[in-house]
Amino acid sequence: MSNLEKLNKVLSTQKSTWEEEAKWREANEEWLSQSFNIAVRVLDTLKAKKMTQKDLSEKMKVTPQFINKVVKGQENLSLETIGKLSRALGIKLIDVVGHETSPEAEYDFEQAYEVSQIYRKQIFGHASSKGYVGLEACQVYVKEQKLEYKMPA
């Protein structure tokens, strides 16, 4: 008896649902991708503001379970929910192409982190390379120097 035949004898009667899930993810990629990007931004902001998911849920008057779905990037968010998230976190989460943003909106945490990766040595010398050290200082530096930094694709 071959290994394949032996394997077929012991295979679970319950087949994996991966194929259906993968097809579903492919069909819903547009909004899943947006939801994922928003989730990363929310997680970044929670960390930077030292807020928990529970804090956010209380501020938005929703359940912690809902916030957990949001930060997993699997929730099909309505514009209303995105608006509530933006207000609760004090950040801009979506932008419409062609819409002019204020200079402040361009210097968000994520962008400042990327900038800090490049200018860290110039600014801090021996500062730690970990995490978000000196983000605010980076933002101030970038503004003062009027640096233009394009986010990588």
Place this chain on the structure above:
Amino acid sequence: MEIVSIFADQLTSFRYGNDQPNEFSRLFNQWQDSEFLYDFFTQHIDDLQSGFFGTISLQTAIRQTRDEARRLEQKLLQLAIGKPDNLDSIFEPLRLEEPIELTRSKAKGEKPKSWLRIYAIKLEANVYVVTGGTIKLTRSMQEREHTSLELRKFERCKAYLRELGISDIDGLTELIL
């Protein structure tokens, strides 16, 4: 502990507990879960920024992982739908240590290999059983607990297969994008 079919009975996967997903599904769920990736890369930020894969920010690493997981999933989906007999073309024998060439090719400006890994035991031509997988940020598997764990899972699975009378198997293989 049991083995479930992923597709065409040629790609199968271990499931370690009744309340757990099979390993193959677990990987694709985790690699597209922003919270899981955020926590993982925060925990392994030193490895991420050690220079082995260049200097990458947490946010870029998270997005890159999702993008690569998607590409890998698409590739496997194509195989599942059309050509399951091509599994041998995507799995290769496990390397406990990444070659130095990985760094060299990066220096030449070539795209480095992905850090996503799916580990599987080859039972015969184009027949694999997935034992696990992970995000590998270091050169060797023994360097970190989460990669060492994958080697221990392999030993456990090999013993399980032997108990079922499935022997004469190849060693551990890995799928890298």
